[in-house]
Amino acid sequence: MSIGPDILVSGRRQIVALSIFLVIQTLGTVFYVGDVIADLREDPASAHFVFEAIVTAALVLGVILGTFALRRTIELLRSQEQALAVARGALSEVIEGQFDAWALTPAERDVGLLALKGLDVAEIAELRGAAQGTVRAQLTRIYSKAGVSGRAQFAAFFVEDLLSGGLKAA
Amino acid sequence: MASPRIQAGTAAETPPTLWDPVVRVTHWGIAASVLLNALLDEGGSVLHVTIGWIVMALLFLRMVWGVLGPVEARFSAFPPNPLAALRHLRQLATGRVRHYPSHNPAGALMAYAFWATLAVVTATGLIMTGGATPMQVAADKAAVASGDWSALIRDGEGASDEDESLGKAAKEVHDVAANLLLILAALHVAGVALESRAMRRNLVAAMLIGKRQR
Incomplete structure (x- = not known):
């Protein structure tokens, strides 16, 4: 839910x-x-x-x-x-929980989900009707909250934890 | 999980759980106007003419929306097809109904019947008032009330026998079509009740506010 x-x-x-x-x-x-x-x-x-x-x-x-x-x-x-x-598939609950732990804002959650889906900045901006600069800034904040270096690590975060069977405490 | 309240017509083979606001506002606006003008106010009064013009505007907007609107509101999503409508009614009688992405074929036919009749009522109403806007009707009535009868003369200006018989015919058609609207409305309400039961969907809610999710 x-x-x-x-x-x-x-x-x-x-x-x-x-x-x-x-x-x-x-x-x-x-x-x-x-x-x-x-x-x-x-x-x-x-x-x-x-x-x-x-x-x-x-x-x-x-x-x-x-x-x-x-x-x-x-x-x-x-x-x-x-x-x-x-974006809210089987992963959704895991991802939501992690987003909670990172204290992402509602807008950052949406952008984060779309980024995880593999959409690039231009596509996210178009979907959300926002400027690309805004989306880039939001992504930067998400990465810093998650403590990752960029998009690849951000996506890998969930894959890695799924493979190892559970999320580490944030 | 908040499921989408406005469904994409292409994604689902079921009618929308909530119609878009333009469809809803035009639907209820026209419904209220028809009831008011047919049952409550006086024909030829300023109020009657004003409401008639509002209906014309709402009907116009719905026609534009039928071409430019989202998929399930477009005419192409529910083409008039009497054969399909009959088939649908037969299915309804046996209790096994198909679901359609927009109006079902019988409902679609009802919508087109409404629109055609509304167009006739509006057009004949315009002929009867000589195309006068509600503002002009009000001004003329005020002039007559203050003792200036020239407004009436202007109305009759150049009125040949031909014009007069046209006016009479228009009034006749206006009255008949208005009654037809009420009959259609009764059929429409009965149809919605039947469909809602057969499809186990609340069609009224889809036209009002949708299903409350939270």
């Missing part, structure tokens, strides 16, 4: 917030489009109409971009969920 990773909870919140925003945006846009069409029948040359038409076009564009952004966020969250579900 693990605690739900913070990154997924905040991802879900982001999706809900983006969706509510998108709905409100769409409502406003449809009302504005109706208004512009009504104005079009009255006086299409007025400055009022031209201004409103430009604003409305921006709103329509905003809805379309918002839709794309929302879908991307949903797909990103799903790939994160999938990656984390795979």
